[in-house]
Amino acid sequence: MKETKQRTNGKWNLLAVIAVCIAPVVASYFTYYVIKPQSRTNYGTLLEPSAYPIPASLGTATLDGTPAVLDAYKGKWVMLSVDSAACADLCRKKLYEMRQLRLAQGKDMDRIERVWLVTDAQPVETMLMREYDGTHMLRVKPDALRAWLPVDGSTAPADHLYMIDPLGNLMMRFPKDADPNKIKKDIAKLLKASRIG
Incomplete structure (x- = not known):
């Protein structure tokens, strides 16, 4: 028992x-x-990088018409803005935020380039070019651009800021009227996690 x-x-x-x-x-x-x-820990929308490589069909050129390619910035992170040459308030706000976000990265700021893709053939104000000196301003074919840049709902590419990775792939989209402090945190995380660029 x-x-x-x-x-x-x-x-x-x-x-x-x-x-x-x-x-x-x-x-x-x-x-x-x-x-x-x-x-999730990121604020921006992560995109599948292999789905959005920089297309050769963008037809980018400098403001004076000299052919230039976005691939020239491979090896660095690229903050990308899109707008017409008139650059209304939202456009100016994005250019300002890109400059400040880059500066906010401190010792890592040299790993980032700022690019403004101008979607028309109108002249850009000289004062605007001086104010945002260091931002690469390139003209682009609008149709090719729309086919490449993903948007959110009823928004347009001009409503967003984008990030391109050092391999030349579009990999993040920030929302319309994005919070710069949250973008700053996302960029800091990208730079910390990346061994390239």
């Missing part, structure tokens, strides 16, 4: 040990597949 009781206790002890070992695995599967956590 005593031996049977010991066997029963031993079985229960063994089952308890197995249950303790299996419980974390079961809990993790339950959390992942049933509760499905939605947390």
Whole structure:
């Protein structure tokens, strides 16, 4: 009788040990597949880089018409803005934020280039060019640009800021009227995680 009781206790002890070992695995599967956590650490929308390489058909050129390519900035991170030469308030705000976001990266700021793709043939104000000296201003074919840059809902490419990785692939889009502090954190994370650029 005593031996049977010991066997029963031993079985229960063994089952308890197995249950303790299996419980974390079961809990993790339950959390992942049933509760499905939605947390993410990035503010901007991550894009599949291989889906958005810089197309050769952009037909980019400097403001004076000299052919130039976005591929020239490979090896660096590129903050990209798109707008017409008239550069209304939202355009000016984006150019200002790009300059400040680059400066905010401190010792890593030299890893970033700023590019403004101008979508028409109108002249850009001389004062604007001086104010944002260091921003590369290139004219682009609008149709080719629309085919390349993904947008969010009913927005247009001019509503967003984009990031191009050092391999020359579009990899992040920031929302319309984005919060510069959140963009700054995303860029800092990209620079910290990247061994290139």
